Amino acid sequence: MAVVTLKVPDPLGQPEPASVEAVMERARAAQKAFANVDQETADAAVRALAWSLYNPDHARELAELAVQDTGLGNVADKIRKKQRKTFGTLRDLLRSPSVGVIERDEAKGLVKYAKPMGVIGAVTPSTNPGATPVNKAMMAVKGRNAIVIAPSPLGYRTTARIVDLMRAELAQIGLPEDLVQILPSPVTKESTEALMKACDLVVVTGSQDNVRRAYSSGTPAIGVGAGNVPVIIDETADLDAAAERIRDSKIFDNSTSCSSENAVVIVDAVYDAALAALERAGAYLCTPPERERVIGRLWVKGKLSRDLIARDAAVLAEAFELPPQARDRRFFLVEETGVGKGYPLSGEKLALVLTVYRASDFAAAKERVREILEHQGKGHSCGLHTTDMDRARELAEDLDVVRVLVNFAHTFGNGGGFNSGLGFTLSMGCGSWQKNSISENLSYRNMLNITHLVTAIPEDKPSEEELFGPHWKRIGHQEGAR
Template identity: 35%
Template sequence: METFDFDLQSVQETRNLARQAKEAQTQLAKFNSEQIEKIICNMVKVAEENAVSLAKLAVEETGFGKVEDKTFKNHFASTELYKFIKPMQTVGVISDDPVNKIKEIAEPVGLLMGIIPSTNPTSTVIYKAIIAIKSRNGIVFSPHPSALKCTLQAARLMNDAAVAAGAPANIIGCISKPTKEATNELMKCDEVEMIIATGGSAMVKAAYSAGKPALGVGPGNVPAYIERTADITKAVKNILVSKTFDNGTICASEQAVIVEECIREQVIEEFKRQGGYFMTAAETSQVAKKLFVRGHAMNAKMVGRAATVIAETAGIAVPPGTKVLLGEQQGVGPEYPLSYEKLTTVLAFYTVKDWHEACELCIKLLKNGGIGHTLSIHTENPEMAMRFAEKPVFRILVNTASTQGGVGASTGLAPAFTLGCGTWGGSATSDNVTPRHLINIKRVAYGIKDFTENTAPSHSVCGAQGGSTGAISEDQLMNVVNEVISLLKRRGDN
């Protein structure tokens, strides 16, 4: 009975949150750009002031990642994001084309639903709250149950900061009694106009099945190819910086390292020198058994853990200072468990003959759970980078750490924690999601071609093949008919 009551309470709370946030958003839609800017600035300020405390809370509650890296993510989701979106026009006339005489006017989408993952709970709340308000939308968050406290705290801080700067009350909400029923209710309630889903494949699929617009992201089984011309020391350093950042909890982190035979030993030695530990076949099997449950689903207890912790759990002795565990794999699929996404400090390691074989392997890995997301290549050959640009992903990161590159920290990509995978990955967008994805665009279009009279062209566009197709008057038509009749009569007389 208690469980039943809790479910009912969670559904009712969700309905209240959606109604309140929708009322608030209706008011926010009337705000001008100066008012929105003031609100955003205060949200960024409060996020920065609480970056460390939120990071500590997230690590304490979930056990995932590292405080210093989650602190950076909170900073990136606020200050760095703000720098990028500050000049972005999302209110009023956002474009005026004097040649085609079209004015574009931004309109908010309305109320958003934000689905929050346990791996990046506070930074994703900050990021989604800021891009929602920038585009004059309200948002209600559905937290992962294992990250409820930190998600709630981040949402409260963002709402309070927004309201203190002039936003309507309850513009940002968060479910405090998370249940499947509550999440489903929020997805389908009339007040919600769009869903932004960041989480597991099942959750993203549910978002797209809710019968309304959704921006969802899939998993990122990122291959990292070290090509023969690469700066090996730099490539290994970038991969380790990326894979150890928050202990591999960002979906853009590398999952498999691919090297050519001719540089294999150099790469292995460099990984060992920088803190990589190459497991034996038996050790790889032991670790894989700890990493996965129900086939290739990640064991939550192993998500975002240090390599030393994973090794100890699997009963493996590793040198002090080990940063990442690497296991050699000979193929892709169920028989090779490390060929799947691993949101922790473990990498698959593959050796190929040449770039042709690397291409084939990258495609297999992407189709094994990362299609459309991200691919990383380390090369000093620009032509090789463009060859890999043909692969089925929408982020091809060259000579950079994949985690930082994918979210826009080390590249010129838009700062974001929602990375679209395009139609290949089942997403509605292939972009890093920004406030521009959260607006409707209204167009005022002036007439620039005169259609007040019958102005049918005298010749077909395809007239070169079909000859003249000029308009024929009734008199001309009758003359042709009379000529044909006269001709037939003369033939009959003869």
Template identity: 30%
Template sequence: MEIVDKDLQSIQEVRNLIAKAKKAQEEFRKFSQNDVNKVIENMVKASEANAVKLAKMAHEETGFGKWQDKVVKNKFASRVIYNNIKDMKTTGIIKDDKEKKVMDIAVPVGVVAGLIPSTNPTSTVMYKSIIALKAGNAIVFSPHPSAKNCIIETVKVLSKAAVEAGAPEGIIGAMTILSMAGTDELMKNKDTALILATGGEAMVKAAYSSGNPAIGVGPGNGPAFIDKSADIHLAVKRIVDSQTFDNGVICASEQSIVVEKCIKDKVIEELGKQKVYFLNKEQSEKLGKFILRSNGTMNPQIVGKSAQVLAQLSGITIPSDTKVLISEQTTVGKKNPYSREKLTPILAFYCEETWKDACDRCIELLMNEGKGHTLIIHSNNEDIIKKFALTKPVSRILVNTPGALGGIGGATNLVPALTLGCGAVGGSATSDNVGPMNLLNIRRVAYGVRELEDIKASVGAESGSSCDSQGLSEDYIQSIVKSIMSKLNN
């Protein structure tokens, strides 16, 4: 009987994909900006034409969210992304400062490794393919096993469209034999120029430990603070919109609500009006035990499920028209499931005495999980907004907007993106909403504008001064020597 080693097959497949991608990218990097744009435009058209089919495939395969909302995400990840970058110059000379005599030249990084999550599978493939090729790169994907089929199908659609528009074969590829060993090879291969990692915390850490450059994003756990100056009805509407859009699987979606005591009753009343159901103590405990697994990680069965399905899974009874479940909490910690990222229509509710206490609670939530990611504030007090902005350990502070749609640049003017950097505080290489400019290097050509005499004059080194070989005056050196000798004598 022949023994087949899946790990070895996966590793070999990855090496083949990278070799093809490298060869394709060496040709593609010579394309003019106009030729690159034609390829991108054809990929966008193909993505739009297949948006519904791919959304339904993703929903059927993963069981997460709503296929109708996934259609919106697919179109956002193609058309909206494209509209934002279509006029961006990413090849050749991209800037020429005649006054300062410095020229910027775009240099593609090469082969990008794209790690894809199960929460937003098809849309993330579209987005990463478009920004990678816009920057002149090739890309090879590692699909999440729970979304393998829809990811591979999306790659086929995009690869075909790119080649039909003139791109070389192999410019977009994907693993079909999935294994940790294969993904490890993709990240560590010497011909992988950059890893673009979206997914779980362990996977992102692995990307940064690979030895190759990486852009990764950590978990979101965005608190939404409702200030007493806010339009409470509109604030609650926006939070509910965010939580119910694709059942909350976007990492920038709200995970908790924090309010001041003086408006607690008004907020609770408004939440009830908008079909947010407050769990009692017994229900909170039942659902809480289902949210967290015994090893302290989130139960994947809850992700992207409706409130009704969550209730059935945890054995609780809720009104049939409930949109979001909410549990009042007083503590924050790794063992409190409500204070962590849930990616489903479940919220924690915290009430604090003052806005400063609310500010501290938001920081506590973020430092527990989600630091560097996103915070949402609903307020009409610009002073409070600025004070929040100056102190929160996040890369995005979203004001009066749904977290999910604001964070990705749908409801705000942030760069449209599905990879949201968490900055140094969150262990990420960037705090940007990642776009094509994050996936290329800049070669700078600088003309000489000063001679040595000009530099000496600018730093006060007159031609008659006596200097040693390191540029230090004799008087300065003598003063240092005297100071040292004085200390030794004492």
């Protein structure tokens, strides 16, 4: 594609915005210039944003910066996450129309046209200060929107750097840099709320306080819920395969993902064998005294310790005073019997600690998962390791979750995967169960307005008998009595 330069008037005459109002004015000017581009140009913008992070040098730089600034996760997995999520999201976006006619239904006489929303306000978390801003920016620009990012203060430097890189890539192909901006530092609750009120759609990933603020801002909002993923291992499962999937998912980026397993519920018939499989996969099973140290040190005054969440396994082993044989383990198993406020292990941990429950059979395991989700994470997701698909369908029918994953490393399937039909995203909607407005993975479609062209079709009007007949039979209604 030839480079097309879109000229944007400078409404302020200054190179660096210094307020929410200034940022919004620049965003609106850039979006206005971009609003009527063709699909090829919109996709070129998406590719440019994707390359800003997928570029191996940038992925490494930003992963190192994120770990240095936040202390969360590890560099190798953050590089993998940035490239995998960006590549998968780009795949999804390039396969989808977002300009002009995006859908036709001849039978209903409907043609759907995509229109931009305007300026998207995106609140992003410290756990993914590089990947989430790019993921949301790609989706926003796919729909010919501009985006302004309000990052977590802890991850500000990382987010500011990726915003600079995104802007440079846009400029290189002649598109407005101000399609992507960041709130001026320091980001405060006040400046974030001002952005929420000024933009056309708010998309929030991160703290539930920010989600609630978004929904009360008066602006249309999409917030996502907290995770606390429980998975079941039943007696039909391939135990070693299940253990390896759970390990791969649990240890990824030191459990920073909301899709990371937080509890495994094992049916009694294979309990000991499943624990052995998890130990072969790299787990260490804590003794009862060690369990008490895990609880006492991972939670301080009822809150997760900032010094231990998302840390390497060796750091945790030392902090928990585990024996030498635990020092080279990948993650830690802690048995539990209760669920609720008095049982902190039943909640999300953001750490390489996996809670283990024993259930008498599959029915009991399902009810334990329900209890865990009712306590925390309802609506988000759960998993099952099995060869019995009837059980998977039973979970999907009976549990209040948006996603039920079968035989997956949960982190790699829940937010989209190359062997998962779910769309790539870093923001998982949890439905009304967590007071979210979407019960799906966030996508560019959530950032479009749709115009419906309606033309006449042959009349589709059933008879009264077709519609009311079953009810008339129930109540003894006589045709002639009408």
